[in-house]
Amino acid sequence: MTAPAPTTAAPPRRFLPAIAPHWLLLLPSALILIGLFGFPLAWLAQFSVTPPGQQPVFLGPMTGENYTRFLGDVFYLERILWTTVRVSLLSCLFAVLIGYPLAFFVAQTRNQKFKAILIAAIVCPLWLNTVIRVFGIMLLLFDNGPVVGLAQYIGLPALQLLYNETGVVIGLTYLAIPFFVIAMIGVIEQIDQRQVEAAYSLGASGPYVFRRVIFPATLPGVLSGFVLIFCISIASFAIPQLLGGGKVPMLGMLIYRTANVSGNVAFASAMSFILLGATLISLAVVTLALNRAAGGR
């Protein structure tokens, strides 16, 4: 009988031969990160504090004007920032609500062939370009399209599913589901079956076991999955542009337009950092809320 390691023990350290000094292993990725992320980010920061109408100079003249223009204006805060956060949160919430049961189903599938087919079906939308997929969705959600037609047929009022927030949420949810499901399958598969059995043997019902044992055990996975899809959603600009018809002002889209259409790179850079801040704050709030939900009974 092979004994699993006690839960207190640290995972055994894998012994690998020293193929190179330890720090050397980090070098390629560090170079990539510094060169392609750190350096541009620093440049972007410099852009964002460049006074309007001036050329950016590294460590040159600085101003907070670009930030105050956004943060001091209720229009930007409410109409843009809040819309961005709300639409992203909403679509990620739907992605979690749809993706979690799906991931659960896949993780519990015993037949390995069926499981592989399921995973392929979940992943295969990612093989297609986003724009192409979005056009597919547009064909479905069109005013005279099949979804609206079906809704009318079963007696629902005429739906407007395109060129508004609904359309953007549908698109972002659709985009996020595969990422979330793939992240969750592994997490759910790793639930300690004995912990579940222990709860059953103590008399707990299925829903009770789920609420008190299974969901808390998957919570770290839900969180990291949520972080992943939230970052994708909040920064998206193609979907609000296409499915929102430009009428759902999300920050990513606005940044793109400000930089590439209006040419105001400084303001676009400031908005980029505001987006980054909003992402981090939203994630912190979601993390706290989820942890509290799992802690309580």
Next chain:
Amino acid sequence: MSDSFVSVRNLEKRYGAVRVLKGVSLDIKRNQFVSLLGHSGCGKTTTLRIVLGFLKADSGSIHIDGQDMTHVSPRHRGIGMVFQSYALWPHMSVFENVAFGLRVRKVPEAEIATRVTSAIERLHLGGLAQRTPRELSGGQQQRVALARALVINPPLLLLDEPLSNLDRQLREDMRLELKHLQRSIAQTTIYVTHDQDEALSLSDRIVVMNLGQIEQQGSPHEIYFEPRTEFVARFIGKATFLDVTLDGAGADGAARLRTADGMEVHVSKLRRRDAVAHGGRALLAVRPEEVALASPGEAGAMRARIVEFLFLGNVYRYQLLLDNGSDVFLDSRTPLDGGEFAHVRFDGGCLVPKAAQ
């Protein structure tokens, strides 16, 4: 059947073409501590999981306290279970882990507090109630798992190799503690283990399993001193084995045996002499502590070549070679005097039917 509290009848289980349980039946009296002992793969864990309800037997039945549990779901069997890996919930405190079964039963909060606290105290976990399992040592986690299973006052407690994840010293301490606990609360228990020392020291009764069948069940004393099959004799403890035929017997339990190659062997106290008919072939099993040093001329003394010895702490275990080439194991408190040969005699031994080839 009438006085058995837990009654398992003719369990059969197959995985594809492999029969993992071949008609296992068990009767356990109220408050009895029974061990299922065997190698991994002998079917003991399968039996346990069927009793627990997480595995369905192909046929057979399970009754607990007169109630047919064969088709009852695990959550309604009320069995307390301690897993080998403890299976504590890492996101709950010790208190919440232990309280789980009571909360499920909608026990009033005040009663939960008293019962959980007393269970925690009883298992020497006082002061740790608000810790999480990760902050506890292996032995402490083990005790939390026990407290969690016991707090619901289960009619039956199942323990699956509960000590195998602990280091040796702690294992021995926990063994004593388990024994003490069992005495003080009189809990009907099935204990699954591959460790014969645990089974021998803890159990009221041991059920030795092999290849999906029960080889022998009996008190630890019976299992150790009167093995009924070759498997049990070889599995439990160390012994010297000789192929013999029963040659003659004295009135006081002494017996004269003859090995297959004609060597005469005397045993002062032969147990289970009726295991084979007179003149029939059998296996003689002699425990190391039943082999004694003899003086050369003594009746029943056999010359043996000293091959090797192991210092086990409390004894020296010698491997000797009889003239016919058979190994003999002898425990001695002191090292044997120098010299290539020693003389030994068998003060006891047990006859075991030969396993069918």
